[in-house]
Amino acid sequence: MDILEAAKKGKAKEIEALLAKGADLEATDREGRTPLMLAAQYGRTATVRLLVDKGAKPETRDTHRWNAFMLALLAPSGGVVHTTHDAVLKLLPQPKRFRLAITASWTPGKALFSSCFMRPEEMTQHMRQIHPDGMVIEALRHFAATSGRDLIAIVSADARGNTEISERPTPKDVDAVLTLRVEPGAACVQQVDRLSMLIQATLNRPEDQTPLLEKSFGAGVKTGMRGQSATNPNQHGPLYETWAKSQAGPLYWAVLTALLLG
Numbered sequence: 330m331d332i333l334e335a336a337k338k339g340k341a342k343e344i345e346a347l348l349a350k351g352a353d354l355e356a357t358d359r360e361g362r363t364p365l366m367l368a369a370q371y372g373r374t375a376t377v378r379l380l381v382d383k384g385a386k387p388e389t390r391d392t393h394r395w396n397a398f399m400l401a402l403l404a405p406s407g408g409v410v411h412t413t414h415d416a417v418l419k420l421l422p423q424p425k426r427f428r429l430a431i432t433a434s435w436t437p438g439k440a441l442f443s444s445c446f447m448r449p450e451e452m453t454q455h456m457r458q459i460h461p462d463g464m465v466i467e468a469l470r471h472f473a474a475t476s477g478r479d480l481i482a483i484v485s486a487d488a489r490g491n492t493e494i495s496e497r498p499t500p501k502d503v504d505a506v507l508t509l510r511v512e513p514g515a516a517c518v519q520q521v522d523r524l525s526m527l528i529q530a531t532l533n534r535p536e537d538q539t540p541l542l543e544k545s546f547g548a549g550v551k552t553g554m555r556g557q558s559a560t561n562p563n564q565h566g567p568l569y570e571t572w573a574k575s576q577a578g579p580l581y582w583a584v585l586t587a588l589l590l591g
């Protein structure tokens with residue numbers, strides 16, 4: 330067993346023996362992952378502690394630009410909390426807490442407002458009262474505060490309603506600006522409103538036009554708002570809000586990954 334395989338399996342005693350025989354503490358596999366990275370990825374707390382004590386470099390990055398902390402945080406389950414990996418994370422240098430500004434607006438999605446219950450102009454006014462862009466911001470803010478491991482601080486959030494986001498002043502003292510375009514839709518199908526929703530997300534460094542992240546959330550059969558039917562307009566808001574909450578986690582982890590890689 331070589332040192333990489335021993336690290337992956339959490340064989341701390343074997344690693345000590347291999348190091349005593351001259352094994353390379355910074356050996357890498359095909360993906361550029363060191364023993365410390367593999368031990369962190371697989372949640373091997375005792376092995377991570379040993380390798381750190383022996384002087385392994387936690388800042389080293391693999392071919393995908395991930396380091397040991399990122400592998401422990403994100404590789405096991407996309408950011409879902411695991412007690413084993415929490416213990417590993419405490420042994421590694423913590424990244425900076427990123428300061429994020431959010432600007433959001435909404436615009437009708439491809440399923441334009443063909444509600445069974447109101448005319449298009451009434452639907453537009455109804456959607457303004459629901460405020461879907463604000464729903465997404467609030468869901469993301471709540472996730473960042475309660476489930477996001479306190480790695481992102483949302484320092485400003487601007488929900489602009491049914492308006493275009495074009496020129497905007499760059500917020501001061503932030504690490505990145507997240508621009509969200511929320512696209513709610515409603516289509517009348519067999520006397521019920523079949524709802525849809527999509528988030529178009531773009532993440533930029535201040536005054537940098539090259540995006541760190543450009544991604545859609547809520548598209549597809551598994552993650553999209555599918556099969557959600559409203560039998561009256563009062564159900565629109567709660568259904569959209571539930572959908573926004575379901576997308577907060579994927580959106581948060583995608584933003585955090587982009588910031589850690591950037």
